[in-house]
Amino acid sequence: MINKIEKIFPIYTIEEDLLISKFGDVSLVYELKMPQIYSLDKEAMDSINLIIDKLIGSLPPGTIMQKQDYFFVTDLKDPIARGTNMLSRSDNSYYFEKPILTHQCYLIFTKDSKNKVNITNNTTKYEKYLEGIDGFISDIDISVSFLSKEEYFSANRLNSDQIIDLLGKYFSLSSKSDNKLKDIFLDRQIQVGNKVGEVYAITSNNELPINIDSYVRNKEYSTQRTDFFIPYIQALCLGLECNHIFNQIVYIEKSEDVFKSIKVKMNNFKSLSLLSKENELNHNNIEDLVENVIDKELKFIKQHFNIIIWEDSKEKLEKSRNNLENIFREMGMRPYHIKYSIKDIFLNSGPGAATRIPEEYKFIGISEQTASLMNFESYYESFKDGILLCDRKNEAPIRLDLWDEPVQRGHIVNRNRLIFGPSGTGKSFLINHIASQYYEQGHHIVMIDIGNSYKKLCKLVGGQYYTYDVDHPMEFNPFYIHGEIDIDKKEFLVSLIMFLWKGESSFTKEEKQIITLYLDAYYVNLKVHTDIFPKLSTFYEFVMENRVEYNEEKYFDKLSFDLSVRDFYDGKYRHILNSEQPVDLLHERFIVFEMDNIKDHPVLFPLITMLSIDVVMGKIRQLKGIKKSIFIDECWKPISKGEMAEFIKYMYKTVRKHYGEVAIATQDIEDILETSAGAAMINNTDTMILLSHKKKMASKDKLGTHLSFNEADLEKLFSTDKREVFIKVGNVSNVYKVSVSKERYACYSSNANENQFIFDRYAKHKNMKLALNEFVNRK
Template sequence: MEKWLDEWLPIFGVEHDCILSKQGDVTIAYKVNLPEIFTLSTEDYDNLHHAWIRGLKTLPKHTVFHKQDWFLQKKYVPPLTGNTPSYLNKASAKHFAGRLFLDHSCYLFLTKKADGRKISTSLFSNIIRKSIVPELTLKEEFLTDFQDICGQFKQIIEATGLVRLNRLKGEELMSQRRSLGVVEQYCSLSEKADEFLMKDISTEGGLHIGDKQCMLFSLGDAIDLPHLCGSRLTYDKYSTDRTKFSIGFATPLGLLLPCNHLYNQFIFIDDGQQTINQMEKKRLRLQSLSAYSRENAIARDATNDFLNEAIGEQRLPVKAHFNVMLWSRDDKELKELKNLASASFAQMDAAAKEETVGAPQIYWAGIPGNSADFPMNDSFDTFAEQASCFLNAETNYRSAPPESGIRFCDRISGKPVYIDMFDEPRKIGWTSNMGLLCAGSSGGGKSMTVNHILRSLYDQGAHCLIVDIGGSYRALCELFNGYYFTYDEKSPISFNPFYLADGMTLDTEKKESLKSLLVALWKQENESFYRAEYVALSNALQGYYSKLAKNEDIFPCFNTFYEYLEGEYRDILITHRVKDKDFDVDNFLYVLRPYYKGNEFDFLLNATENLDLLNQQFTVYELDNLKDHNILFSVVTLILVESFVSKMRKLKGIRKVLIIDEAWKAITKSGMAEFLKYAFKTIRKYNGIPGVITQELDDLVSSEIIKDAIINNADIKILLSMKKFMNKFDKLQTTLGMSDKAKSILLSVNQDEREVFIDLGGQHCKVFKNELSPHEYFAFTTDGKERVKVLEYAERYGSMEAGIDELVKERA
């Protein structure tokens, strides 16, 4: 017989943001923000578990705690941004578009039963009889008192700092013209927020909602429960011989169950004293019958243990029920879902019952606001401590806005998520600086990860300067039309520190940097530099640039500066009566002559291209062939330091990034070491990000420069697989100031899955997958053979984009 849903729906309406049932029950609803999966320690699980227990004990008798977790399979849709997407962003969006993931949302319904309400059972449920509005009047004090108690409950749960409860308003509870409310969403099992099609509910031949056939698996009998339960489980996949990785006890029924499903958790708080009295009667009855049956004797002992625990340890007796509902439109898929559900319950050492006859009543009681009508014959007696173990404790990774985050992927489905490593953590108070340290073993993917981070920061408008050994950023630099400085015999490295970009003048900072360069070329470290020489060089630079301003035909470079010193400036020195002991211009010109045209290093300071270092957004200094050449190395380091400091001070409001990748020879030089100390302590004030990358464990532990200047000022740590260092990890843990929780999470990193560990100020740590699209992979690859092939294809097909496109086609 067909019936209209509005006549039989047990919900009367919504008033004062509360759901009112036709039996007079009042429900206050919350949207629950749970902690992210794979981020909690054993202590976190215990704290959250105890908070649920304390919260349950604040609720008055005849209250129903109903937590409802939705897990819906959805396809990933790349975010829309206002800017035109870059080449790699387009490739990334295409690669990840349509990827399936479980979208999780969690609701909590606290229901106060109406006074004098009869207990519902499978035979006495409002799904099989038309509800009649009771003859009662809800007093204002009743609602106010219940709201106050729910407010106390909320404060207790949120005090953990792990969970947030947001009260649902009336428009979120009941459907509006353009949005589904939680009641209709449940009744129709809608998988989309804009799915406004009304659906039939049928109980013939099983539970059907629209074209979906549903299966319901329940834990409603003590015999089906695991022998032991707790706040957490050990997750073997991410555990090691030295660490145990924890997940929530009920997580196998949550995000680890990879299909559309609902997890309903009911805890019924009735009159505790009345429950104990009933148990006492049951114990006496079983005592009388124990002589006739061993089963009765065992039941008597179990009841006695329950009573002893309730009274001796002041436990809160409750009734509980937990169920998982799955659905599909395909009969074959239903068999697979049944196997998945059974396996998930087995991970908890539980044996769920597949509901058939009782499924409609249990489903009906799951309607938000109707939990007071749950058939109590499908619940079991327990305590709040045990019942709380079965509450789902975790949700998906959260994502920052794409415009301020770096894209990684979650560990379960590979869904792209964005993490803001630099701004949001400082606002929250997790970090106090933006220093970055990236470490991992050789071949672990450090440079690939940093390539990806730099690409994201570049797209967000940052200026990036990289000091590299090994050519890890060549392809990315060409892709961005950046400046790539390297040295070989055919094309030696070349700069022009004398060039001023359009709109620039010879300010004090530029003059000081040029003087520092000239002095470094002229004097050895143990030679003195006098005040008169300082003034003479300052005047020389001022006169040279005054001459350039009058004669635009002169190209600014070291050659023309040298000629100015040989000619006009000699006359100026004579006019000012400058003696050789004050400034020996002949000695200066003789020492610097190798850098003048026609001499050994004439290429170094006379570049005619790649001139505008200040406004170039992406610059790489590749030092592999320079690290053992004292003269060239000194000049290059001075120029790159001056370049970054100039960006720092002059590019206001723009983010600046300095990355030192494996350049230990550079770091050990005194001048560079001092600059790094300065950078890690200072450039955050100029919206700057300093970063160092290393693969050697001993580099972190033994280098005083790294240990004192970098680690202590690097609140952002990106670490790759450390399993090969497991036996000597304690020393590294101490050096990095890492907690046991962070250690457990770090050692779960799987190098084969391209996973990375990110620690923000020691306050928040998480593991992500660094999955790349094929185009990104070829742009970032550091494999020697692949890197050469990428550069060959770029030259053959005319551009880096065209070369990468061809490589992707070949690999497809």
């Protein structure tokens, strides 16, 4: 039988942002934002249960709290990247029409009019009822305000247009509101247009397991040393990958009224206990429940839960129904498959209509346990800008903002990050992905590397690729400065000179102070003698020809200085620090310094690394209001010893002040801890990025101690597998998947055979885009 929607529609009107049913029930509607899936640990789940229990306890009798979670399977059609280059376009092609599960949650508070008949036809009665609504609105505002102050939730009240859209979603079973509602066929199944659906409901405690915990151990993500917990109800919500709505309805009544209902049930079961063992068991269960509530001073409530599933064909529906029933079995649930009462349940589970759910479909529970049957997770939050990653559940694309949002929300005070990727976990692949995304979004990118990991990307975007050649060395001049020397630049030059003089050997405070005095005097002298060009050789001459302290030889061994620095003055390294045409990289947006040729050289490797970073620092100081990212992959080790530790601090401090970040990458946390600069690096880094550590379980305690990872962070970290990444921003952490297009894979891959093919084609075409395309289409 087809039901004309205008006859069965339970809503009378929407006015002043209030939803009013045909029986005069008035509802306030909110959209509820909740924590991301997999982000909650046991303590957080317990805390949420307490919050919800307090929320329920704060609601006045006669209130119905209805929580609706909408899950829609949709094919992704909107572009996810705005760029026009090869890699951005490949993202849009890669994800086009990918089926993803979306989620929205709404919280509806209804004041039960207690009328059994339609009062909207009686104007006098209706207006009198509405006179008492202000107190209800005030009570709900206070309760929702309490909820929004908690770190897990934010609730925004819907206006009239948004409420109309919500009604359209529910009654058309569509992710995009259909305000022209169709007639509904309700006979054992739901049929709306071409959609066909079914309803399962929890109507009795007997349909639930005897004991329900708030969380369960997830076998897939747990290890021998770590337990990964998820909410008990997750399988029915984000774990059910089909179109569905999860209705969670709580009825707030006076305690004495609920106790009367319980006593009636107890007496009925007691009188029938001689007829069946099941009745005796039901009587004993209710008796135990009452005693438990009285002993713990808990609150009885009536509740109803149902799940509506639907598809666009009966074949698909049967598959989803089988999947749902398997989930119920695994959870120990035996829900009631609604057939003959489907009209009552579907219509009255709509927003603001829950007062009409028949009494026989409600059951009595304890407010403390109700939250365990409610969903308090949502999908990953996605931002306008950021790194394109995927959720680990169904690989839906999301953008993770590690730049502006975390600072604005107070999660971090700096943008620096440490990246840990054990051998074979895809560290350079991930860095390539981050760098390319940032470049596409307008960042200036500088990469300092060993191993040619970023050459393909650099060539593709037309960047500058510098490889140090001993026969044709790169030339720098860190002494050439526009304007006055600032304190950051002075710190760098002091560190540089101390390295040239002392290498990794120790030195005294007096020696460093005298070098500082010489540096100050040198720049004062340049103002007087404008014919002297600032460079290492003229600084060396100034030191050899002058003195800055009356008895400086007591602390300063000038002969030692002469012998150590002379190679850079007129010896084998004379070209490196005396360029009269300083490198200008101000307008270059993608720069790679490749150090592979000198990685084993004890002097050139740390020196060229330092000089490369200084050139970048000059760029950073001049570019105002532009995002700047420095990636140092393994090259940080030679600049993290002795005086170089001070250079690390200088680098972090300068970048932070000029809208930039330093991302240092290494294989193991031990690499950081073994250097004198390790503490400074960790203390100045608010974002930690770690690839799979399943084969590094021995480092669990060190990660907890030195990176301040709590047990929940470690559970998430050790749950990661290949192509997954754990990211902690301030105190917020989660795991993401790295899934990319064929074009991005070709650009990032470090596979030797694949790279040989690509670089052969690049040598032929002198065009990296063509080389990558040939690799993608080679089959």
